[in-house]
Amino acid sequence: xxxxxxxxxxxxxxxxxxxxxxxxxQYLQAKVSADQKTMQGLLxxxxxxxxxxxxxxxxxxDAKLQDVTCTRQGDSNIVACTGKIVATYGTEQTDFPLVSYxxxxxxxxxxxxxxxxxxxxxx
Amino acid sequence: MVILLAVGLWTARVSFADTRFVTTPYQQIVxxxxxxxxxxxxxxxxxxxxLTIIERNSxxxxxHVQQARNVGTTIINDGWVISGYLNFDxxxxxxDVPVNTTLPDADADSDMSQxxxxxxxxVIPTISDAMRAVYQHGHDDLRxxxxxxTKVGDSMTADDLYLKPMSRDDxxxxxxxxxxxxxxxxxxxxxxxxxxxxxxxxxxxxFDPTWADKSVCHPRETPLDxxxxxxxxxxxxxxxxVNDLKRMDDVHFDQQMRKIVDDSIQHGVIPxxxxxxxxxxxxxWLQSVLFNRRLVxxxxxxxxxxxxxxxxxxxxxxxxxxxxxxxxxxxxxxYLKFDHGSAAYSGAALRNLLSIRTxxxxxxxxxxxxxxxxxxxxxxxITQPxxxxITxxx
Numbered sequence: 001x002x003x004x005x006x007x008x009x010x011x012x013x014x015x016x017x018x019x020x021x022x023x024x025x026q027y028l029q030a031k032v033s034a035d036q037k038t039m040q041g042l043l044x045x046x047x048x049x050x051x052x053x054x055x056x057x058x059x060x061x062d063a064k065l066q067d068v069t070c071t072r073q074g075d076s077n078i079v080a081c082t083g084k085i086v087a088t089y090g091t092e093q094t095d096f097p098l099v100s101y102x103x104x105x106x107x108x109x110x111x112x113x114x115x116x117x118x119x120x121x122x123x
Numbered sequence: 124m125v126i127l128l129a130v131g132l133w134t135a136r137v138s139f140a141d142t143r144f145v146t147t148p149y150q151q152i153v154x155x156x157x158x159x160x161x162x163x164x165x166x167x168x169x170x171x172x173x174l175t176i177i178e179r180n181s182x183x184x185x186x187h188v189q190q191a192r193n194v195g196t197t198i199i200n201d202g203w204v205i206s207g208y209l210n211f212d213x214x215x216x217x218x219d220v221p222v223n224t225t226l227p228d229a230d231a232d233s234d235m236s237q238x239x240x241x242x243x244x245x246v247i248p249t250i251s252d253a254m255r256a257v258y259q260h261g262h263d264d265l266r267x268x269x270x271x272x273t274k275v276g277d278s279m280t281a282d283d284l285y286l287k288p289m290s291r292d293d294x295x296x297x298x299x300x301x302x303x304x305x306x307x308x309x310x311x312x313x314x315x316x317x318x319x320x321x322x323x324x325x326x327x328x329x330f331d332p333t334w335a336d337k338s339v340c341h342p343r344e345t346p347l348d349x350x351x352x353x354x355x356x357x358x359x360x361x362x363x364x365v366n367d368l369k370r371m372d373d374v375h376f377d378q379q380m381r382k383i384v385d386d387s388i389q390h391g392v393i394p395x396x397x398x399x400x401x402x403x404x405x406x407x408w409l410q411s412v413l414f415n416r417r418l419v420x421x422x423x424x425x426x427x428x429x430x431x432x433x434x435x436x437x438x439x440x441x442x443x444x445x446x447x448x449x450x451x452x453x454x455x456x457x458y459l460k461f462d463h464g465s466a467a468y469s470g471a472a473l474r475n476l477l478s479i480r481t482x483x484x485x486x487x488x489x490x491x492x493x494x495x496x497x498x499x500x501x502x503x504x505i506t507q508p509x510x511x512x513i514t515x516x517x
Contacts, residue, residue, distance in 0.1 A: 031333075052375070053327045057334070060369050061323055085333070089278070089323035090447075097337050115332050115343045 020103040020110040021070040024079040027112035028068065028098070032085055034059040044104045044113035063087040068098060077103050078116045144176040144220070146188075146209045149464075154202035158185035159229040160438045161242060165202045176220055179206070180228065181247045182480045183217035183299055184435065184466055184473070205438060207467020211298050218301030229434055237412050241398065244419050246435045247480055248428035250488050254393045258489050261357055261391020269490050271312040271356040272482065273392075274320045275329065275347065275383065277366045279399075279450055281320040284457070284471055286360065286478060290314035294459035299476065305483035306459075312356070319350035319359075325366045326379030347383065351390040358485060359392050360478055362432075364399040364414050365449050373413040380418065384425050393489070395481055396422050398433035400442045400451065400470055428485070430477050436470050443470020 023042055030038035036055035043051055068083035081098035088094075100116040150170050155162040158180040168174070174188040183206055190200035206217075231242035261267035274280045288294060289310040296303055318336040319329055328334040330345045340349035351359075361383060367376050380396070387394035398418050401411035415433050422429035436443035436451075445452050451470030454460060465472035 053330060056325065056327045056370050057331050060366070087323065092278075092322050094322055096333055099337060099342060117342050 018110050019072075020077070021072050021079050023103060023110040024070045024081060024101050024112055025065075025068060027101075028065055028070075028081070028085070031055075032058050032063040032065055032087075042112050044111035045106060046104075047114055050114075058085070058087055061087045061089050070098075070101075072103075073100070077105075079103055143212065143215055146174055146176060146211060146215070147171050148174070148204070148208050149210050150208055152204050152208045154188075154200055154204055156202055157226045157230055158187070158203045158223070159227075159434070161230040161233045162203065163230075166200050168200065168204070174204070174209070178221040178223045179217055180226075181222055181224075181245075182476060183220070184246075184476070186220070187223060205467050207464030209464070211462070213297070215298045216300055217298050228431070237409075237416065240416055240419060241412070241431070241433055244398070244422075244429065244431045244434065246431045246477060247484060248395075248422075248430065250393075250428055250485055251426040253426040254428065254485075255489050255493070257388050257391060257393050258357055258485075259493060261355075261393075262493065265355065265391040267355040267357050267391050268312070269357050269494075270308055271354050272309045272358045272360065273312070273317045273350055273354050273356040275317065275350070275359050275361040276320050276363055277324045278322040279365070279474075280360070280362050281317070281322055281324070282450075282471070284453060285475065286313045288313075288457065288459045288475070289479070291458050295462045296459060297462045299461045302476075302479050302483050305479055305486050308486055309358075309482055312354070315354070317350055318353070319346045321346070323366060324363075325370055326363045326376060326383060327367075327370070329363075329383065330379075347386055348390075351387070351392055356392055357490070358395060358482065359387055360395045360397070360430075360481075361387075362397040362399055364411065364418070365401070368407045368410050368414060373410065373417050376414050377417040377421065380421050381425070384421060384427055388425075388427075393485060394427050395478075395485075396427060396429040397474075397478075398429065398431050400433055400436035400444060402442055402444060402448050405448055428481060430481055432474055432477060435473055435477055438467075439470055439473060440468055443468075443473055445470075 027039060027042040030042065031054060034055055036051065039055055040051055064086055066084050066086045068081060070079050070081040072079050078100050080100040083098050085096040086093060087096065102113040102116040103110050104113045148168055148170050152168050153164055154166045154168055156165055168190065172190060174190050177187040177189055179186045185203050186206045187203050189198045191197060192199050228246045229242035231239055234242060262269060274286055279285065289306050290313045294306065296306065318340060321334065324334065329347045332343050332345055335344055335346045335349050339353060363380065384394050396418055398415045401408060418429060443451050451474055454465035454469035454472040459475060461476060466476045
């Protein structure tokens with residue numbers, strides 16, 4: 001957690017139902033930690049079927065977030081992140097650059113909803 | 124007496140008509156009743172003993188040999204040996220040796236445990252009509268490239284020494300030079316890395332856009348879809364299992380593999396599955412058997428080809444594996460080198476050999492057949508491309 005506090009720089013823009021940038025960061029952290037329970041609470045309903053796949057993405061690997069900054073794009077439902085996931089398998093290190101993610105509001109709370117398509121979507 | 128003399132003359136004529144087929148083992152070898160280590164052991168043959176090759180299995184990794192008391196006399200040993208332990212002259216070519224089509228690759232009845240089903244599966248698959256239809260759909264409707272192949276899997280498949288050496292011009296195939304046409308035909312396409320084969324990849328992550336190479340893949344695109352969009356291949360060689368063993372049970376593995384197969388077929392790509400080698404002494408051995416049985420079942424259900432690497436590697440030292448119990452042992456060269464028996468001790472060389480042999484089978488029985496059919500006359504196929512066409516940018 002201390003390491004997380006050091007490497008994460010989350011840019012916050014408030015919105016009803018919480019901070020979408022923070023939700024995305026929390027989701028990414030849960031993903032690299034294979035924390036399925038946390039991911040379940042942050043995943044949008046249209047992607048519920050992917051929960052197991054998402055949770056196993058970095059399971060068994062030594063994975064962490066590095067230099068992460070997430071920022072909501074204006075009032076849109078896009079959160080753009082910079083930084084990367086660094087995963088180590090055996091002695092080999094692989095980087096997974098972060099991109100822009102889609103967020104949706106469900107029951108008043110922001111949810112992570114996969115990668116964003118190119119271009120900004122209306123809220 | 125007359126009968127014995129006649130039999131002796133007949134065997135002498137059959138066995139010793141062509142000196143190209145006379146060879147010697149370079150080390151002591153075991154003679155088996157059939158082309159696999161599950162068959163009855165008949166004898167041990169010392170290094171340097173002359174043997175005459177009668178026929179081979181579909182690849183050439185096992186040969187039927189006879190040993191005479193003296194040249195041209197009574198046969199005293201008759202059975203099968205691993206060809207990688209034999210010396211071959213420069214003019215020896217497996218392409219000249221008759222292929223045995225009656226003996227299976229294993230005596231499955233020798234093991235009635237859970238392994239029985241795995242022993243029943245041939246090392247090299249026959250190609251179903253369903254796959255001919257997949258190829259035709261990919262070629263005619265989706266404009267896939269016949270000569271482009273790709274690979275899907277984890278570190279063993281992403282390995283630069285798996286298939287990629289087919290693109291080199293310094294390969295030494297002899298005595299397997301009957302595979303030269305397949306290497307030439309598909310070789311150039313192997314020079315481009317696959318975004319669906321990565322270190323640590325599993326049957327889950329091949330569908331996870333996070334694992335897609337962002338420099339070439341679209342947002343939200345899975346590695347598998349990205350690879351098929353970029354290359355439009357006709358064939359994908361697919362092997363998962365070792366990483367998945369630690370992350371899911373065999374039921375989920377089955378689901379994910381079926382997704383890969385379905386996705387491939389939708390893209391008009393023939394998915395060539397493969398069983399994987401595993402050390403019985405390892406803790407997940409029983410799980411690995413379940414996984415491999417799932418692969419065999421999927422291949423049968425979906426009529427997709429499957430390479431039985433598990434079976435072929437059983438006859439290799441330490442099942443063809445490296446000391447890490449995961450990766451396949453390399454043969455020590457950066458190019459394909461099949462002239463010094465590497466497929467008899469290196470799992471990686473054996474896998475390349477079996478994969479190329481399967482590609483050869485698909486090329487001959489599917490691609491060339493389709494090109495020679497009347498319907499294809501209006502759409503000429505490019506047969507000898509310099510490089511595959513890759514849409515590198517999203």
